[in-house]
Amino acid sequence: MKAMLVAFVAIAVIAVGSNLILGQVGFSSEDRAAGPSVRLD
Amino acid sequence: MLRALIALMLTLSFISTASAQDAPAPDRSATGGAQTLEDIMARQRGEDVDNSFRSGATGDPDSAAGISNQLGTLGGSSDPELWRALRFGSADITASNNGPAATVLVQDGGMKWLLFREGPLATYGGYLLIGTLVLLAAFFLIRGRIKIDGEKTGRKITRFKAVERFGHWLLAGSFILLGFTGLISLFGRKVLIPAFGHETFAFLATGSKWVHNNVSWAFMLGLVMIFVMWVVHNLPDRTDINWLRKGGGIFTSGHPPAKKFNAGQKLIFWSVILLGASISVTGLALLFPFEINMFAATFAKLNSFGISGVLGLGELRETLAPHEEMQYAQLWHAIVSFVLMAIVLAHIYIGSVGMEGAYDAMGSGEVEEQWAREHHSLWVDEVKANESASPQGATPAE
Numbered sequence: 001m002k003a004m005l006v007a008f009v010a011i012a013v014i015a016v017g018s019n020l021i022l023g024q025v026g027f028s029s030e031d032r033a034a035g036p037s038v039r040l041d
Numbered sequence: 042m043l044r045a046l047i048a049l050m051l052t053l054s055f056i057s058t059a060s061a062q063d064a065p066a067p068d069r070s071a072t073g074g075a076q077t078l079e080d081i082m083a084r085q086r087g088e089d090v091d092n093s094f095r096s097g098a099t100g101d102p103d104s105a106a107g108i109s110n111q112l113g114t115l116g117g118s119s120d121p122e123l124w125r126a127l128r129f130g131s132a133d134i135t136a137s138n139n140g141p142a143a144t145v146l147v148q149d150g151g152m153k154w155l156l157f158r159e160g161p162l163a164t165y166g167g168y169l170l171i172g173t174l175v176l177l178a179a180f181f182l183i184r185g186r187i188k189i190d191g192e193k194t195g196r197k198i199t200r201f202k203a204v205e206r207f208g209h210w211l212l213a214g215s216f217i218l219l220g221f222t223g224l225i226s227l228f229g230r231k232v233l234i235p236a237f238g239h240e241t242f243a244f245l246a247t248g249s250k251w252v253h254n255n256v257s258w259a260f261m262l263g264l265v266m267i268f269v270m271w272v273v274h275n276l277p278d279r280t281d282i283n284w285l286r287k288g289g290g291i292f293t294s295g296h297p298p299a300k301k302f303n304a305g306q307k308l309i310f311w312s313v314i315l316l317g318a319s320i321s322v323t324g325l326a327l328l329f330p331f332e333i334n335m336f337a338a339t340f341a342k343l344n345s346f347g348i349s350g351v352l353g354l355g356e357l358r359e360t361l362a363p364h365e366e367m368q369y370a371q372l373w374h375a376i377v378s379f380v381l382m383a384i385v386l387a388h389i390y391i392g393s394v395g396m397e398g399a400y401d402a403m404g405s406g407e408v409e410e411q412w413a414r415e416h417h418s419l420w421v422d423e424v425k426a427n428e429s430a431s432p433q434g435a436t437p438a439e
Contacts, residue, residue, distance in 0.1 A: 032139065035137060
């Protein structure tokens with residue numbers, strides 16, 4: 001039972017972590033598709 | 042049944058080829074070569090229309106009128122010809138944003154994808170899951186819970202270590218989340234918006250997208266973990282033939298001998314590994330749009346090995362627009378996920394309500410010895426032999 005709960009917590013931690021990391025590795029639509037002459041924000 | 046179906050498909054394909062060859066070239070003099078009412082009606086009837094008469098009619102810049110002459114500023118292409126070039130993807134387009142998708146303005150493969158996604162995919166996928174649940178319920182009513190036959194010993198054997206259970210639940214928990222959020226994404230427009238309205242679905246869809254994109258990494262990690270930990274125990278061997286021949290003893294008394302995993306569990310394992318890997322790869326292609334293109338290459342392989350011919354798919358297209366790569370990735374991702382969901386429903390059933398004592402293996406990791414003897418007799422013998430070879434508390438020789 002403990003292993004199951006730890007795994008579920010791990011899923012949440014991985015999800016939050018990957019969300020933070022993926023935003024910074026340069027694969028967002030903005031990074032991939034827009035040029036310096038495009039203002040999105 | 043299958044043979045009859047293939048014969049029917051072959052016959053139909055011959056008929057359609059024959060009619061295409063016999064049909065005379067349509068007379069388009071009334072429209073000056075543009076499409077006729079008959080062309081439009083044929084397309085609306087779902088027939089294949091040869092578009093070459095207009096896909097190539099995109100003007101001729103070389104014979105353009107001089108710039109100061111009438112219509113000279115059009116550069117040899119009339120407006121309809123320009124739109125035609127956009128429609129059939131042959132226009133020379135420069136866009137200020139980057140990426141392979143930026144210069145495709147009209148992508149009519151998208152319509153096929155959309156119709157397949159909300160039509161057969163959602164319909165048959167839904168039937169598959171509901172059908173599986175009905176079958177499992179029927180099985181439960183007929184067979185009931187599979188009980189431990191012999192008298193319980195009260196002794197426990199360690200079946201799965203904590204790290205194995207962690208890997209299993211990492212995979213299981215993430216798969217259930219991904220399954221639900223994937224279904225929410227697929228059935229949004231057809232089912233959830235009509236049922237709950239746009240406001241509720243907007244909230245659900247935003248959350249589902251976040252969960253689906255980010256939980257996917259836990260699924261892939263869990264998949265690698267269980268593969269590494271259990272692949273040795275899941276290699277096919279002689280005991281599997283006997284186990285399968287006796288149907289796992291599900292409808293008979295007595296239990297065929299099995300090692301740590303019986304043939305049924307091995308089938309589940311390899312389904313999860315192979316289908317899970319396929320879902321992961323297509324999922325990565327969807328997470329990083331236009332970065333991972335594999336369908337054109339796969340179709341080329343299927344063509345060169347003649348597999349597409351055997352399956353009656355004809356010659357598959359080896360050049361795909363960037364969007365089409367994504368569309369095929371989405372469809373394959375969903376189709377394989379439906380199959381895996383159906384398999385996993387059966388797995389959840391037998392590991393919980395379907396069999397007494399089975400849940401302990403993944404709950405505490407300790408199973409009743411009598412349960413283990415009935416379902417995994419060869420494995421118990423192995424464990425006992427190891428125990429007697431190295432009794433607990435013995436100091437290992439150094």
